[in-house]
Amino acid sequence: MKIKIFASLTIVAFMLTFTKAHAQTQSSQALEAKISGIIKKLTLEEKISMLHANSIFGTAGVPRLGIPGLMTDDGPLGVREDLKEGWASANLTTDSATFFPNGSALAATWNPGLAYRYGHDMGEEARWRKKWIMLVPAFNIARTPLCGRTYEYYSEDPFLNSRLAVQAVNGIQGQGIAACVKHFAANNQEVERGRVSVELDERTLREIYLPAFKAAVTEANAWTIMSAYNKIRGVYCSENPYLLNTILKDEWKFKGIVISDWGGTHSTVNAANNGLDLEMGSGGNYSKYFFAQPLLDSVKAGKVSMAVIDEKIHRILWVMYHTVMATNPPAGKINTPEHSKTAYDIAAESIVLLKNEQHLLPLNTGNLKSVAIIGDNATEMFHLGGFGAGVKARYEVTALAGLQNRLGKAVAINYAQGYSGVYKPQRRDTSNKYNKPDTALIAQAVAAAKKSDMAIVFVGGNREWESEARDRKDLTLPFGEQQLVDAVTAVNANTIVVVVAGAPYDLGKIKKNNSTVVWSWYNGSENGNALADVLLGKVNPSGRLPFTFPNELKDSPAHALNAYPGTDLKVEYKEGILVGYRWFDTKKIEPMYCFGYGLSYTNYRYAALHTGKTSYTKAENITATIKVTNTGKYAGKETVQLYISKPNSAVERADKELKAFKKVNIPAGQTASVTLSIPVKDLAYFDNKTNKWVVEPGKYMLLAGASSRDIKGTASVVVK
Known part of the structure; x- marks a missing residue:
């Protein structure tokens, strides 16, 4: 009898699997028929109009056939505010969103489940705002700690990146929103990013720089992918046939759209024939884009075939039927309590306890009567700033506000700014003129520390100091912060240093002289509440570093081998597969803090x-x-x-x-x-x-x- 029951159950399971597969096949065949039918009805001019931007974030539709345009939107911190035709805010009151922690913060959680929730909630907010392609996740490898986008990316390890990327993509696309994984590929520095050629061997490319992209495509079925600004082996990524056709579309069977980075297209015929599907840019005369009138002329001249054009339209329509033209899509939501809880949980699990020798943490509020909160980063908001993606947050709890919320009136808080974090450089300014201590602000901080039982000093970077389009010059703490820490520590032995940043800094002196060091991030709308709960012991710190902190910059592989930022617009990846901890461990170089490091209570x-x-x-x-x-x-x-x-x-x-x-x-x-x-x-x-x-x-x-x-x-x- 048991054998018969088992056999029956096996047959039922098989039939259910077969039925599901059959239904999926039928659905796929029906979709193919719809797409083919539309392509036959489109004129060449209408097809070309769908292959390039017609606004900063949008593309044209074909009203005659009921085909909408596609609206994209920046990540990775959340759904970007609406803009005018240009980069200025549209000044709407309806476009506030949840500010999610930055990419390296998400990586520091080492929690793929949180990556899924991050994607899910961002997808819900994108759908509510009718943004059909989210330009996220970004997960290029942290090859150098100086890269201006390290805060935006994940880690130095391809496996950690892969596991997080897959779940982020699954979360976003589960809401009927296309994830646009970026930047494909080897976009590991901002210095000359638009012209530099990355020279690397095939093993290094395959083992280090491609695995997370491959996982996002082959495991999570990412619907769109963004080509990087740089060249690989002398060929721009946006027109690189080996990258886009041979690997992405042929080997990995990518079904979706290859989108250029904004202004990252450099030709018409080469880009069209070598795998780019959609050209995006930052304004200007859209009719003169490479994929506009020049592409139309190239098709008529026989330089680009109609088959190539139809394949691009097929990919665009395929993505549309999964997003803006999907049947029975999920409902969009924005700024919900659940989204705030996701932001809180990511922030809480990302915070890394670096040192706690005197056990000042968790805070003993029973004996604490007063605390000095010192540093511009205690009151700084991180949802906007720098050159690149930001989010107009509905709210952001600062570190000071979070501690005030949790400590209440029982503990007197004495705040002092300590330094000014104002940094308004030219776009590619990396000078050190902003690293001078402000003696007056330091004196105020010392006075606050002297009259308090404990001091918590907030230092690190900010969204202006760490930014797209420029790399940092070195690992030095900016704004005279080291002098501030030294001065406060000298007058109050109970000093806790909280570093807020998205990339490594030189913490050598702090590690040596201070007993208690905490690493936080640009940690989203719930930043202050999450940090306060970790400091108070409501949450046990569980963050682990997603990249290696070198004792000196010259210890990092790209710098040790003089392989950054390159010469004559070429950067040779001399370290090969020995990136990050692989280099430090193999070469027996002692780091300041190693990959995966983090303490607990x-x-x-x-x-x-x-x-x-x-x-x-x-x-x-x-x-x-x-x-x-x-x-x-x-x-x-x-x-x-x-x-x-x-x-x-x-x-x-x-x-x-x-x-x-x-x-x-x-x-x-x-x-x-x-x-x-x-x-x-x-x-x-x-x-x-x-x-x-x-x-x-x-x-x-x-x-x-x-x-x-x-x-x-x-x-x-x-x-x-």
């Missing part, structure tokens, strides 16, 4: 790591389990990181590579059994000679730990 004990089997075939998944016990008195979330190492490899490999991670909540005194899985195929390296992925047989080491430098357990397996 509690302690965790790791038990021995063991694997499901001792040997695996190339088609299997390696499973590894380790027990983690919370031995302290606070509940907390621990991120278990699993790295692999290949002893005696036939090719150069990094000392270790991240291949799995899991964030788990462990109550005080309890133990979690954490199981991680690595597909054996993910152990492959890319062979430049054969142009194929190769899983090298032999022994592999598995290293589980709390960071790339804090390995708690090891095990070995053999791949047959």
